[in-house]
Amino acid sequence: MSYTASLATLAFVGGSLFSFSIGVVKVTPVQHLLNLVTGVALGPWYALSQAFVASLLRNIVGTGTLLAFSGSMIGAFLVGVVYRQRGKLMIAGVAEVFGTGLIGGIVSDMLARGLLGMDLPFGLILGSFLVSAIVGVSIGYPVVKVLKKRFPRLFNQQNDQG
Numbered sequence: 001m002s003y004t005a006s007l008a009t010l011a012f013v014g015g016s017l018f019s020f021s022i023g024v025v026k027v028t029p030v031q032h033l034l035n036l037v038t039g040v041a042l043g044p045w046y047a048l049s050q051a052f053v054a055s056l057l058r059n060i061v062g063t064g065t066l067l068a069f070s071g072s073m074i075g076a077f078l079v080g081v082v083y084r085q086r087g088k089l090m091i092a093g094v095a096e097v098f099g100t101g102l103i104g105g106i107v108s109d110m111l112a113r114g115l116l117g118m119d120l121p122f123g124l125i126l127g128s129f130l131v132s133a134i135v136g137v138s139i140g141y142p143v144v145k146v147l148k149k150r151f152p153r154l155f156n157q158q159n160d161q162g
Contacts, residue, residue, distance in 0.1 A: 003154070004046045004053075007038045011054035011072075016063040027128055028058075028068070032136025033143060035076035036096050040089060040144055041155050044080025051076035066116065067108040071129055074107065075100030089144055093137040101130035 014030030021027065031054060039047035051072040058064025078099030083092040105126030112118040112125060148155045 001046075003042060004038065004050050007034050007042075008050040008053035008057070010034055011050060012057040015054060015058055015068075016061070019063070027132040027135075028064075028072075029132050029136035029139065031055075031068075031072050032075065032096055032100060032133045033140035035072060035079055035100070036093060036137055036140035037144055037147065039076055039079025039096070040083045040092055041147075042080070043084060044077045047076035047080040048073055067112060067125065070107040070111060071100060071104045071132075074104040075133060078103075089141065089148075093141050096137050096140075097130065097133045100133040101126070105129035 011028075011031050011034040014034070015028035018030050019028040031051065034054075035047060035051055038050045042050075052069065055064060055068035055072055058068055059066065075096045076099070078095040079092045082095035083089070086092070105128075108129065109120070109122075109125045112120060
């Protein structure tokens with residue numbers, strides 16, 4: 001739990017400091033980098049928790065939007081599930097891009113239109129989430145490779161229950 005809290009804090013700070021806007025969407029590649037780290041190191045439930053806490057904190061302080069939840073949590077959970085099943089970092093990275101960019105983008109688009117009443121060009125959210133996830137995973141992949149070598153015990157434990 002302490003690892004998850006630490007990674008959520010990094011995602012909150014990194015997502016708040018290193019983000020940019022594409023239309024109404026705030027793009028936070030650091031979140032996707034840390035989704036990859038958390039999903040691979042700790043598993044799906046901890047990754048989901050990390051993404052939720054980071055999104056909640058960003059919304060509380062006004063540096064995030066409601067779309068941060070669907071934009072990060074789906075990909076984070078999928079990374080953990082796929083890595084546990086396949087054990088391949090590259091496939092886990094693809095899962096983050098698929099989970100966040102495609103599924104999260106579609107869900108967020110529906111939320112923006114239905115709950116928030118936004119009339120957006122089709123594909124704006126989807127495209128921006130894809131960009132964010134691709135940038136985050138592109139940075140996260142070599143980071144995880146280094147972390148796995150430096151902290152092998154963290155990445156080899158099976159401490160995720162569920």
